Amino acid sequence: MRKSKGRDGRRRGRKGSKTVVNLVLGIICLLWLIPTLGLFVSSFRPATEILKTGWWTVLPHREYVAKEQLQLSKDTDLRQPIEVNGTTYTDEQLREGVKTEDGTELIWENRRARTIDVRELGWRMSTEFTLDNYAGVLTGKEYDIPKPDGTVSKEKGSNLNQAFLNTLTVAIPSTIIPILIATFAAYAFAWMKFPLRKTLFVIVIMLLVVPLQVALIPILKDYTSLGLNGTFLGVWIAHAGFGLPLATYFMYSYISQLPKDLFESAFMDGASNFTIFTKLILPLAVPSIASISIFQFLWVWNDYLVSLVFIGSQPDVQVLSMRIANLVGSRGNDWHLLTASAFVSMLMPLAVFFGLQRYFVRGLLGGSVKG
């Protein structure tokens, strides 16, 4: 990035501190990455492996692997000490695995048949990978449907396309509407004088902390009488309402900090509040709007509760999070599908983040105030 060049050149001894910075940040990043990495690796592992061995076994590691098998005589008494290759062990030891002097491990392979595994420590890597999890998620889960004549037919559930489209339809207006409304309100709170301004603002901040569960039932009743239940409009309004306090507070804290001269000179030129707002504030607030948009978008994209309550779970209006919750299944044992679908659902939010990241640049405000 452009900023670092001139700064570093002028100050000696900053090379060393930069290495420390990189190192510390690297460690933090690694800690942050490991949980997601686990999910990512797991999403490519076969369903049976996921819960049998840790995901890190895909890395080279040392573990005991059977080298040969010993057959004891069938009438060995398990209650007596058992002699193997000249040394005696108890049944208990052989059940848990016992180390011998030459570095191998002895463990029952089949206690009833009296066979013992001789295992040796060696470098291993679990290399069983599969794309089945993703295929299962993208094309729909397979259901076994028993037919009346006794045969079983495999039917595929619907794929993610419709859910993806629904989520976009819910998420884009649910992001833009509250932020537009909130920015108008934030401008008025910050730069317009009117009675009750302070009271209204305190109420907005107080509403920040209201858990949305408080509001679900009253709103549901209103929606039923308005015929809004199960419509996208209903979800947009709900998301807009729940997102408004934070968006207003957030935009206020930015807009109120803009320099006063900016407005005075604009008013001198005879601009109206609306013109100032659309021509001056909105462009200036782009970095702030970008950040709060990202958060609102993420929140709406990952939301489960609001969509479930207000548009329900019919396949034609179902959103991604609901699909994923369905994939988990009521018994919660489809972990392999969940790992893959979690990644599919992350793609869009990450794309938005990287798309808007360029707005977080230094001096965007500084330049326009000077000019």
Add this chain to the structure above:
Amino acid sequence: MPELKTTANGTKGAAGGARGAVALWSVLIPALNAAGHTGIFLFLRDTELNPVLYAIVAILWGVVGVYALYASLNWVVEQYSETWKRRIQPYLFVGPAFALLTWLLLIPTIRTVIMSLQDATSSKFVGLANYAAVFTNRLLLTALRNNLLWVLFGASACIVLGLLIAVLADRSSFERLAKAIVFMPMAISFVAAGVIWKFIYYYQPGDEQVGLLNAIVVSLGGEPQAWTSMTQPWNNLFLIVILIWMQTGFAMVIFSAALKAVPEDMLEAARVDGAGEIRIFFKIIVPFISATILSVTTTIIVFTLKIFDVVMVMTGGQYDTEVVATQFYRQFFMYRNFGYGSTLAIALLIAVIPVIWFNLRQLRKQGGFA
């Protein structure tokens, strides 16, 4: 609605700002808005469209529609005399936001306050009995204590780590990558995050562990632990780690944007004067971004007070991990004790008063509410 505007301008020229025309428009424009939006709503509700087309129409309407609403109503207000314009315009700006908030949050909240003063079935008033119960009932008290833990450990860790990472990233050679990595958990839904952390906290007896934390413990010669259900109340900390992992990205992104606004010449001048980086951080950077620190702190505290999904996904509130929001949910939707449930929700509102007071004091200092 561009065609509307041109006719309006024509009328204005002919009538020369006659009051009658203004009055007509101030009735007509809101009415047209209401009719237009209702029409589109009914059309979307009752028409079968191709899903892609439906989505596009819906998105366009949602986005352009709201802007058109403001623009057209503002046009009406602009026709008024200067005094009335000044009086009405602020409410036009604040109005839609406040109307939505009143309907969706304020009225339900007031209802909740009333219910918190009533008994379990909301049939008669019991005064402050529910509030007394909150401080004596073990379940409710646990929820309050856990929320305190969440705010103390979770919120402070998010803020400190977020600021630290933002500062480090600003000076590192892989800023974009580092920010993307720390931000990434924010993009993960709570359901997915629950699965991720189950892979970390997973517990089974014996030496073969699927959970990362237990695998580390076992390889160091320790006993595997059931992290999220063991030694209460410290199992809460393992849940709080999840919040820290998910929310630090939020603080980091905002702090990072604020850091970019610190004038380069200010830092340069301090360096020329021989100030160390740590001194510069506390004496220049922190004061400069203090407003951002306050707003991020407020946001994260509020978010932490409302925490719900993490607990629901990980433990369902068992093993004394219940927090206010989950306990509210349980009381309200499962035990049907509307009194207790509402009182807990109001407890959150009371808990946030110091934060609000602090915000207002800060605003007054800035001259925002002079």
